[in-house]
Amino acid sequence: MKKITFTNPHRKKHFEFFNGMNHPHLNITANVNISGFIAYLKARELPITPSIVYIISKSANAIPQFRWRIRDNEVVEHETIHPSFTVPTAESDVFSFCTVEFNKDARTFLDSAQTQIEAMQTAPSFEDEAGRDDYLFLSAIPWVSFTGLQHAMHYHPCDSVPRISWGKFFEQNGETLMPVAIQAHHALVDGQHMGTYFKLLEEMALNPETNF
Template identity: 30%
Template sequence: MKVIDIASWKRKEHFEFFSKMKSPYFGFTTEVECTKAYEKAKENGHSFFAYYLHKSMVAVNSVEELKLRIVGDQVILYDEVHGGSTIGRADGTFGFSFFHYSEDFETFNQGLQKEIKSVQNSTGLGISNDVLPINHIRHTTIPWNSFSALLHPTNFDPKECIPKITFGKFNIRDGKKFLPVSVEAHHGLADGIHLAKYIEEFQRQLDM
């Protein structure tokens, strides 16, 4: 963990400019090809959701700007960020989940599957966002539809700084599978180039 010296930070003006806005989030929606990743997950008996979620977490942790958080009046760079995701239940509701990041898929997946079972056996929203560590990143999946745009709820808090990543149902075109991805971040902490780096690394991970 490292406290950023805002006074000498190259993003000082960017941070101060966007932090004055009631809604400083920005983002975009795109696609990544997931054909190889889907086949590999199925060949090894893994959940495709778990597989691409892990690849996303690896990509997130490769981009320094997505590990920055606003804590009080400080900007802190965390060594790593962990995962959070909505988990659907059989009754049509969902709950929030939290799981630790590991570069090793098997380790990551064990924790994820345990958390999925816990949420599916609970009611309400599950874990409160108020008790989640700030060094996590929010994921959600819309498995019923693909999408080309997305709208998140917001409380218009300029210090809300946890990035949001959303996945949809993959499309099939010319025999290839394409996963829609929406990514948003606090513009005082990250720019378009940083979100593009995440997408680039996410695609590279899916192609491995």
């Protein structure tokens, strides 16, 4: 982890402007083409949810601004951020958090994710490790092909962990699309970074053989 210091005056003003707002988060929802990705997973009998979590997390880790966090009005950058995603449980009709250490090796990550998902069925968790912000909060909403999403969160003290959700797949013009919503702190993440993220995510979905 390292400290980020804004030496560019305009970038510093951008940070201070949005960091001073009561609701400083930016939300963008877009559809991602996953036609080849889903076909690839099914042909190789790979688990769909952990595989989606993997490409979402890998895309986020590739963009420094998604790894930045605000602590006491200062910015730090994590070397790696780790997904904490929602999974159903056998204990209740509400979800459990499932945290998995991110690993660049897809098969290693999928194995770890499957193990954690199974553990959450009977021992659900609703707590994050105190003082830790190297997370990426993810959630699946497979019942709805949503067109927008707003997350519950604390605004004060500052919460700068990005939220990324994906929804129900749908067919359009012969392609399989997946709605993806991103919510991030605008003092850290701008529209350009969001655009880069969606481009990376779709590239990974369109070329699964390069990642799995």
